Amino acid sequence: MSIAASVSGFLYRKPRLRLGMLLSAPLLWLGLAYLGALAALFVTAFWHTDTFTGQVVTEWSLDNFTTLFTDGVYRTITLRTLGIAVAVTVVDAVIAFPMAFYMAKFASPRAQRVLVIAVMTPLWASYLVKAYSWRIMLSGNGLVGWLFGATPGYGLAATVITLSYLWLPYMILPIYAGLDRLPDSLVEASGDLGARSWRTFRSVVLPLTFPAIVAGSIFTFSLTLGDYITVKIVGGANQMLGNVVYDNIGAANNLPFAATVATVPVVIMLVYLAAVRRTGALDNL
Amino acid sequence: MMLSKKTKYVLLAALVLGLAVIYVPLLVVLLNSVNADTTFGWPPSGFTLEWWRRAAENEGVLRALVTSLEAGLAATAIALVLGMMAAFALQRYRFFGKDTVSLLIILPIALPGIVTGIALNNAFRTILGIDLGLFTAIIAHATFCVVVVFNNVVARLRRLGGNLEEASMDLGADGITTFRLVTFPMLRSALLAGGLLAFALSFDEIIVTTFTLGAGLQTLPIWILDNLFRPNQAPVVNVVAAVLIVVSTVPVYLAQRLSGDTASGGRL
Numbered sequence: 001m002s003i004a005a006s007v008s009g010f011l012y013r014k015p016r017l018r019l020g021m022l023l024s025a026p027l028l029w030l031g032l033a034y035l036g037a038l039a040a041l042f043v044t045a046f047w048h049t050d051t052f053t054g055q056v057v058t059e060w061s062l063d064n065f066t067t068l069f070t071d072g073v074y075r076t077i078t079l080r081t082l083g084i085a086v087a088v089t090v091v092d093a094v095i096a097f098p099m100a101f102y103m104a105k106f107a108s109p110r111a112q113r114v115l116v117i118a119v120m121t122p123l124w125a126s127y128l129v130k131a132y133s134w135r136i137m138l139s140g141n142g143l144v145g146w147l148f149g150a151t152p153g154y155g156l157a158a159t160v161i162t163l164s165y166l167w168l169p170y171m172i173l174p175i176y177a178g179l180d181r182l183p184d185s186l187v188e189a190s191g192d193l194g195a196r197s198w199r200t201f202r203s204v205v206l207p208l209t210f211p212a213i214v215a216g217s218i219f220t221f222s223l224t225l226g227d228y229i230t231v232k233i234v235g236g237a238n239q240m241l242g243n244v245v246y247d248n249i250g251a252a253n254n255l256p257f258a259a260t261v262a263t264v265p266v267v268i269m270l271v272y273l274a275a276v277r278r279t280g281a282l283d284n285l
Numbered sequence: 286m287m288l289s290k291k292t293k294y295v296l297l298a299a300l301v302l303g304l305a306v307i308y309v310p311l312l313v314v315l316l317n318s319v320n321a322d323t324t325f326g327w328p329p330s331g332f333t334l335e336w337w338r339r340a341a342e343n344e345g346v347l348r349a350l351v352t353s354l355e356a357g358l359a360a361t362a363i364a365l366v367l368g369m370m371a372a373f374a375l376q377r378y379r380f381f382g383k384d385t386v387s388l389l390i391i392l393p394i395a396l397p398g399i400v401t402g403i404a405l406n407n408a409f410r411t412i413l414g415i416d417l418g419l420f421t422a423i424i425a426h427a428t429f430c431v432v433v434v435f436n437n438v439v440a441r442l443r444r445l446g447g448n449l450e451e452a453s454m455d456l457g458a459d460g461i462t463t464f465r466l467v468t469f470p471m472l473r474s475a476l477l478a479g480g481l482l483a484f485a486l487s488f489d490e491i492i493v494t495t496f497t498l499g500a501g502l503q504t505l506p507i508w509i510l511d512n513l514f515r516p517n518q519a520p521v522v523n524v525v526a527a528v529l530i531v532v533s534t535v536p537v538y539l540a541q542r543l544s545g546d547t548a549s550g551g552r553l
Contacts, residue, residue: 026386128491266396
């Protein structure tokens with residue numbers, strides 16, 4: 001009996017050992033390295049930097065959180081970021097629903113496969129390239145101005161447009177999956193009972209696909225809350241939470257305060273996830 | 286479906302329009318990379334390959350390309366190993382804390398990139414005292430690429446079941462032989478698809494890279510961001526952007542064709 005055979009025989013008799021060996025490397029990597037880093041980040045949020053040396057001082061205090069909550073600038077930025085996230089989510093839901101509806105209910109199975117690939121492939125094309133493309137298109141003599149005779153220029157509207165564009169596939173795919181699961185017979189029954197299209201949509205289709213829409217909104221929300229590059233490229237002078245984090249790591253060299261600000265999107269996401277858990281959206285991810 | 290013809294055409298129009306909007310910005314970048322006019326106003330004024338030639342001779346771009354390739358290949362290799370191990374553990378065994386482990390695998394990509402970025406930045410610099418370099422960026426990329434490989438392999442394992450492996454063992458093959466001759470060949474296309482997607486993800490990533498790549502190093506996306514606001518660099522930026530589109534969407538398209546079971550899509 002060769003060594004390999006005896007090793008594999010030994011392992012075959014010990015499923016727990018096999019499981020342990022399989023899990024060890026991924027768990028060490030993600031559990032220790034990544035969770036450890038996240039935990040350390042939240043600890044750092046309670047430290048501060050020495051104003052003279054710029055070094056991190058490992059003393060516990062709530063000063064960073066006090067600044068975050070009492071300084072009007074941060075409140076404005078938080079509200080602006082939330083507002084952008086809500087706007088992006090609404091825009092994406094309105095655009096994605098009809099697209100997903102046609103894909104799920106009218107396209108042939110072959111066409112469905114092609115359409116899913118058509119929606120997914122550009123999703124992976126560089127985030128930065130797509131934001132940059134909108135910068136060119138929204139500029140004074142760009143495509144948007146040429147097509148419509150006017151351009152919103154760089155500012156909050158441009159930020160909402162660009163972010164909605166970037167996250168649109170994240171909304172289309174869950175809604176498509178949700179509509180695909182919705183039985184045609186329910187829609188037909190509603191029609192047989194005399195409901196017109198709009199009534200069927202409002203009373204049958206929408207309530208049943210709501211969890212899928214919420215699932216899509218988790219992506220649009222989370223991704224918008226952490227963004228800082230798009231707003232730098234097309235947002236004019238506006239800032240989002242991500243910019244505050246970024247500036248405090250780079251220029252201001254205040255890692256503890258950056259960590260404090262970074263807790264805001266995480267807390268908002270946790271609250272949002274807890275709020276939507278009952279809709280069943282999490283099973284639609 | 287019992288919906289009226291009119292509704293159907295309105296929805297089809299919405300779909301066509303939506304897809305057009307999805308593809309137009311990508312086409313604009315591709316067009317501008319061969320646009321003779323340096324201000325990239327619309328419509329384009331003439332055709333030129335001058336910018337492609339300049340990009341090919343630009344040392345900063347070439348160095349960034351090499352860094353991107355090194356980071357992408359190394360991160361993909363690590364992600365393939367870790368993702369496959371995790372997929373086998375979670376798909377073939379029941380154990381305490383299984384849900385927590387699967388949450389852990391999607392966490393690096395579910396949290397906003399900036400949180401992942403500064404968490405790792407803080408861990409490397411403040412906690413471990415390691416200087417940022419290519420190595421730290423590779424570790425960061427591998428962390429969020431694991432989920433892509435994991436998803437592809439789990440989907441394939443779920444579809445395969447365990448019958449063929451049991452048959453192989455019944456016929457006298459040991460565990461290692463079964464893996465080599467039965468399991469692995471059936472997983473190969475799923476691994477290839479996962480690897481391609483992981484590479485595309487790493488190649489495009491910018492936020493986490495910003496926080497974990499050492500000073501003086503640039504990946505292609507970082508190069509673009511650094512040169513975006515320099516007007517005389519605009520033509521070369523357009524070429525690099527066009528390269529990024531082609532380099533990242535082709536593997537994704539191939540991966541989609543390759544594995545019928547990557548249906549879930551999205552980031553997860």
